[in-house]
Structures are given as C-alpha cells and as structure tokens.
Amino acid sequence: MTVYGAAMAQEAEVSEMPRVGVVPPRMRAMVIRPERYGDPRSAFVEELIDTPLPRAGEALVYVMAAGVNYNNVWAALGRPVDVVAARVKAGEAEPFHIGGSDASGIVWAVGDGVTNVKVGDHVVAHCGVWDAGDPWIQSGGDPIVAPSARIWGYETNWGSFAQFTRVQAHQLLPKPPQLSWAAAGACMLVGATAYRMLNGWPPHTVQAGDIVLVWGGSGGLGSQAIQIARAKGGIPVAVTSGPERGEYAVKLGAKGYIDRSNFDHWGVIPDWRDDAAFAEWTAGARAFGKALWDVLGERRNPRIVFEHPGESTIPTSIFVCDNGGMVVICAGTTGYHAAVDLRYLWMRQKRLQGSHFANDEQCAAYNEMVTRGEVDPCLSRTFAFTDVGEAHQLMYENRHPMGNMAILVGALDAEQRDP
Numbered sequence: 001m002t003v004y005g006a007a008m009a010q011e012a013e014v015s016e017m018p019r020v021g022v023v024p025p026r027m028r029a030m031v032i033r034p035e036r037y038g039d040p041r042s043a044f045v046e047e048l049i050d051t052p053l054p055r056a057g058e059a060l061v062y063v064m065a066a067g068v069n070y071n072n073v074w075a076a077l078g079r080p081v082d083v084v085a086a087r088v089k090a091g092e093a094e095p096f097h098i099g100g101s102d103a104s105g106i107v108w109a110v111g112d113g114v115t116n117v118k119v120g121d122h123v124v125a126h127c128g129v130w131d132a133g134d135p136w137i138q139s140g141g142d143p144i145v146a147p148s149a150r151i152w153g154y155e156t157n158w159g160s161f162a163q164f165t166r167v168q169a170h171q172l173l174p175k176p177p178q179l180s181w182a183a184a185g186a187c188m189l190v191g192a193t194a195y196r197m198l199n200g201w202p203p204h205t206v207q208a209g210d211i212v213l214v215w216g217g218s219g220g221l222g223s224q225a226i227q228i229a230r231a232k233g234g235i236p237v238a239v240t241s242g243p244e245r246g247e248y249a250v251k252l253g254a255k256g257y258i259d260r261s262n263f264d265h266w267g268v269i270p271d272w273r274d275d276a277a278f279a280e281w282t283a284g285a286r287a288f289g290k291a292l293w294d295v296l297g298e299r300r301n302p303r304i305v306f307e308h309p310g311e312s313t314i315p316t317s318i319f320v321c322d323n324g325g326m327v328v329i330c331a332g333t334t335g336y337h338a339a340v341d342l343r344y345l346w347m348r349q350k351r352l353q354g355s356h357f358a359n360d361e362q363c364a365a366y367n368e369m370v371t372r373g374e375v376d377p378c379l380s381r382t383f384a385f386t387d388v389g390e391a392h393q394l395m396y397e398n399r400h401p402m403g404n405m406a407i408l409v410g411a412l413d414a415e416q417r418d419p
Contacts (some may be wrong), residue, residue: 002245004283005020007236007324011237012140013186013239014028014163014385014409014410015408015409015410015412016102017062017410019121020106020108020119020120020263021085021109021119021234023049023051023053023060023071023106023108023109023164024051025050025051026048026049026050026051027048027049027051027162027163027164027400028046028047028048028049028162028163028385029047029048029049029098029161029162029163029176029403030044030045030046030047030097030098030099030161030162030386030388030389031044031045031046031047031097031098032044032051032072032075032076032084032097032098032099033095033096033097034078034084034085034095037076037078037079037082037105037392038077038078039076039077039079039167039201040072040073040076040077040389040390040392040393040396041389041390041392041393042190042389042393043075043076043077043133043389044076044388044389044392046098046385046386047391048070048191049098049162051163052158052164052166053096053109053111053166054105054114054166055110055111055112056111056113056341057111057113057114057132057167057168057169057170058110058111058114058167058168058169058181059107059108059111059114059117059166059167059168059169059172060107060108060110060165060166060209061103061105061107061108061123061125061164061166061167061172061257062105062106062107062108062163062164062410063103063104063105063160063162063163063164063185063383063409063410064103064104064105064106064181064185064187064409064410064411064416065103065104065105065180065181065182065184065185065313065406065407065409065410065411066100066102066103066159066160066161066185066406066407066409067100067101067102067103067186067187067188067189067404067405067406067407068102068186068383068388068391068392068400068404068405068407069101069102069189069190069220070160070333070395071099071101071151071153071154072099072100072101072153072154072159072392073387073395073396074154074391075097075099075154075182075295076099076396077396083097083155084096086155086252087156088409092157092162092329092386094157096157096297097157098153098157098158098159098161098162098165099153099154099160100159100160100161100162100165100407101151101153101154101159101160101189101400102124102125102127102153102160102185102186102187102188102189103121103124103125103159103160103165103167103185103405104122104123104124104125104175104179104181104182104184104185105122105123105160105165105181105185105409105410106120106122106123106127106344106410107119107120107121107123107172107241107412108164111169112167113321116169116170116172117169117172117260117271119330121172122174122175122177122418123158123172123174124172124173124174124175124184124185124188124364124367125152125165125167125170125171125172125173125188125190126173126188126189126357126358126360127128127151127152127153127154127169127188127189127357128143128144128149128151128152128171128192128357128358128360128363129149129151129152129156129167129168130143130144130146130148130149130168131146131148132152132167133349134146134148134365136148142357142359143359143360144196144357144358144359145356148285151357152167152168152171153165154271156271157158160185160407160409161385161388161407161409162409163254163409163410170321170360171376173363173364173367173417174367174371175244176367176370176371176397177371177418178371178373179263179370179377179417180411180414180416180417181410181416181417181418182379182382182406182408182411182414182416183377183379183406184377185357185371185406185407186377186378186379187220187377187378187379187404187408188366189357190218190221190223190224190365190404191224191366191370191375191377192358192362192363193221193223193299193330193355193356193357194221194224194228194306194359194366195218195224195226195228195358195363195365195366196355196357196358196359196360196362197225197306197328197330197355198212198225198228198232198234198304198306198328199228199232199257199362199365200355200362201326201328201353201355201372202356204303204304204325204326204351204353205232205301206228206229206232206233206327207232207233207234208232208233208234208305209233209234209235209302210233210234210302210303210304211234211235211237211296211300211302211303211304211322211357212225212227212229212235212236212237212302212304212305212306213233213236213237213239213292213302213304213305213306213317213320213321214226214229214236214237214239214249214254214304214306214318214329215239215306215307215308215309215311215313215401216240216333217236217238217239217240217245217246217248217249217252217254217257217306218240218241218245218246218248218249218401218402218403219239219402220378220403220404220405221308221330221331221406222238222249222306223248223249223378223402223403224233224255224375224378225306226238226249226251226254227253227368227374227375227376228369228375229253229304229306230252230254231369231374231375235255235296236253236254236255236401237254237256237257237258237292237295237296237302238250238256238257238258239248239257239258239260240257240258240259240260241259241260241261242259242261245257245261245402246258246259248402248403250363252378253377254382255295255296256295256296257295258292258295262291263284263287263288264284265280265281265283265284265285265287265288265316265318266312266313266316267311267312267332268311268315268337268339269315269341270279272341279335281315284316285315285316285319285345287302287352288320289320291363292320300321301320301321301322301323301351302321302322302325302357303321303322303324303325303326304325304326304327304328305318305320305321305325305326305327305328305329306328307328307329307330308329308330308331308332308333309331309332309333309334310329310331310332310333310335310338311332311334311335311336311337311338312334312335312406313334314327314329314338314339314340314352315338315339315340315341315361316416318340318341318344318345318350318352319341319344320361321344321350322350323348323349323350324348324349324350325350325351326351326353327350327351327352327353327354328353328354328355329352329353329354329355330354330355330356338384340352346349369403372380377403378402378403378404378406379403379404379405379414380401380402380403380404380405381400381401381405381406382406382407382408382413382414383405383406383407384406384407384408385407385408385409387407388407391405
C-alpha cells in the first residue's frame with residue numbers, strides 16, 4: 001500500500017531522499033510542454049508535478065540516475081512526432097511530457113499483482129512497455145513486436161527525468177552491484193538494443209570469428225555493440241568520424257577503425273542508369289571496402305553490419321556485407337530514405353533486417369553481461385538534474401562526448417554507489 005508523508009517537502013532538493021516507501025504527493029520533474037517545443041535547452045523546465053501512483057502490474061521507482069538518449073531530443077523538438085498530442089489523442093489527460101528512457105533507482109512502491117520486485121530493491125529499468133493482454137503476445141509473439149509495444153519515457157509519460165518514475169514491473173532488473181548509480185542508469189536502452197541486433201536474428205547471431213562492422217563505434221550504441229560482439233567471439237571493426245574516436249573504439253575491443261571522413265560517397269545511391277555517377281559511387285564504396293580489408297589484414301567482409309545512420313550509409317553497408325550476411329538497422333540518424341541496389345540483396349542473398357529495442361529476455365541477458373563485467377556502460381559524463389536540457393542540446397548539436405551520458409537525480413555524484 002502506498003504511504004504518503006511529508007518526508008519530502010515540495011521545495012526539497014532532488015537528492016533529499018525520503019524514508020523508503022514514503023511517497024510524497026508532489027515531485028520535481030524536468031518537463032516538456034508543447035508551448036516550449038524547440039531547442040532542448042529551453043524545452044525542458046523544472047516543475048513540481050503530482051507524483052504518479054503505481055497501478056496493477058506497475059512499480060514506482062525513486063530515480064537515482066537517468067540516461068540520455070536521442071529520443072528525448074525528438075520529444076523536445078516536437079518532431080518528427082508531437083508526443084504530447086499523440087498521447088492526448090489516445091485518451092491520456094496530461095498536457096506535458098516527462099521523458100527519460102533509462103534509469104537506475106530504488107523500488108519505492110508496487111501495485112497489485114507485482115511479485116518480481118519489492119520495496120527497497122535496487123534496480124535498473126529497461127524501456128520496453130506493452131499490454132500483456134495484447135492478442136499478439138497472448139498468441140506467443142515477441143512482445144517488442146506487438147502492436148501495443150511502446151518506448152517508456154518517449155512514447156509514454158512518466159519517464160526517468162523526475163524524482164519518481166512509474167514503470168511496468170517487468171521492466172525492472174537487478175542493478176549490477178559493482179556499478180555506480182550513474183553508470184547503471186546510463187546504458188540499458190543502447191545496450192539492450194545492440195544486444196538484440198547482434199543476437200536476436202538467427203541464423204545471423206554473432207559467432208566466433210565473425211567480422212562485425214559497427215557504425216558510430218564511439219557512440220553510446222556503438223560502444224556497447226563493440227563490446228558485445230567481442231565478448232561473443234566476433235571481430236568488431238568500428239566506423240568513426242576521426243582518429244580520436246577510432247582509438248576509443250579500439251580500446252573497447254575493436255580490431256581497428258575506418259575514418260569515414262576520408263570518404264565522400266555518402267548519401268542516396270545514384271540511379272544505376274546514370275553510368276558516370278554510379279561508377280563514381282561504386283569506386284567510393286570499393287575504396288571503403290578496401291579500408292576494411294586493410295584494418296583486418298585480409299580480404300574478408302562482415303557477416304553482420306551494425307547500422308543506424310541509415311540514409312547516408314545503407315548503400316555502402318549492403319555493398320560491403322558478405323554474401324549471405326546481414327545488415328541490421330535500428331535507426332536512421334542521417335535520414336529515412338534508404339535506396340539500395342537490389343541486385344546485391346537477391347544475387348548475393350544478403351539480408352536487410354530492422355530491429356527495435358529488445359524484449360525482457362534480451363534485456364536480462366544484456367544486464368547479465370554488464371554484471372559479469374563483459375560490457376562496460378562507457379559512462380563519459382554526468383549532468384546535474386537541472387542540466388537535462390543542456391545534455392540533450394549537446395546531443396542535438398552532435399557535440400556530446402563519446403560513450404554514454406547520465407543525469408544525476410537522487411544520486412549525489414557520479415561515483416555514488418548503493419547506499
């Protein structure tokens with residue numbers, strides 16, 4: 001049963017923790033409202049909001065730290081989706097958005113029927129939510145593919161940029177005990193996404209000796225993919241925007257890196273009937289493939305290409321992918337128009353596979369890798385609670401650091417561990 005009390009005054013700082021299990025009626029949150037859509041630094045504003053209560057099958061978590069992901073850059077901009085308007089249209093009442101799709105924290109209250117966690121547990125939250133009664137799920141389908149599947153803290157409200165967050169209880173996993181709150185809260189979205197991409201699409205799962213080409217190897221997603229591929233026996237090769245980022249990827253376990261700034265053939269592939277333009281593009285793609293061979297020291301092509309830039313890079317990814325291999329993609333950070341030369345797909349029997357976040361089992365498997373020390377969260381920078389907007393502004397302007405970022409909510413500093 002939820003207990004209300006005055007243990008946290010309305011003007012208390014976010015780090016002033018109430019007694020475990022005591023839920024204050026109001027909480028601080030970094031809130032986006034439609035009238036503020038625009039640059040993230042001004043879209044997020046600290047407000048006092050009624051604390052949400054856990055419903056059946058849900059838990060309320062006192063947030064210690066929250067991760068930073070590009071989805072709440074989109075939420076702040078109000079495009080490509082107006083997340084508030086979409087939820088109001090679906091029947092929700094709140095005219096605001098509390099984002100945040102990664103969290104570490106302490107279970108503070110639970111709703112009816114929750115048995116997998118209890119008040120006081122130290123947890124991390126993954127961002128996959130769905131309706132357990134969805135006919136797709138009831139018939140045995142993968143929950144993250146279900147029509148009801150949503151990303152918590154982006155497509156749903158009550159994310160982790162607040163003192164308390166409301167989650168479906170199945171989202172919660174044990175916090176890796178060796179990690180600080182900040183590190184534990186920084187990586188689940190990108191880590192579980194990478195895990196599914198590399199291990200969720202048989203027969204194209206990472207095997208010993210497989211070449212795995214990882215775009216954006218120094219970023220949050222790529223840093224996790226390199227480590228997962230290496231731990232599974234693969235040979236990751238990173239693509240980065242310069243030597244500093246390339247060396248960072250090598251330290252994480254990449255065999256080497258390709259500096260994409262050395263090439264200029266990016267973008268939508270030319271029409272194959274334009275002989276001159278198509279020949280110029282093909283020369284650039286072949287030069288990129290040779291750079292990959294130079295890194296490896298042998299003429300081998302990647303069995304798996306780990307994609308997320310999309311529009312600018314998909315033609316090259318399909319070109320260099322090995323015969324019978326797979327290009328797996330989870331985003332389109334450079335755009336969504338992906339023209340491909342279909343001859344490489346059907347004649348070389350290559351696979352272009354979409355992938356979106358992960359299911360409970362894949363999230364748990366990734367979390368176990370982190371707990372065993374096989375994957376590091378790659379926390380590069382932490383921000384104060386009031387700097388949520390600034391952190392997202394850096395990401396929007398592509399000035400964010402390598403690895404992953406975290407927001408300190410209940411945690412006092414970046415090194416604080418379990419109290």
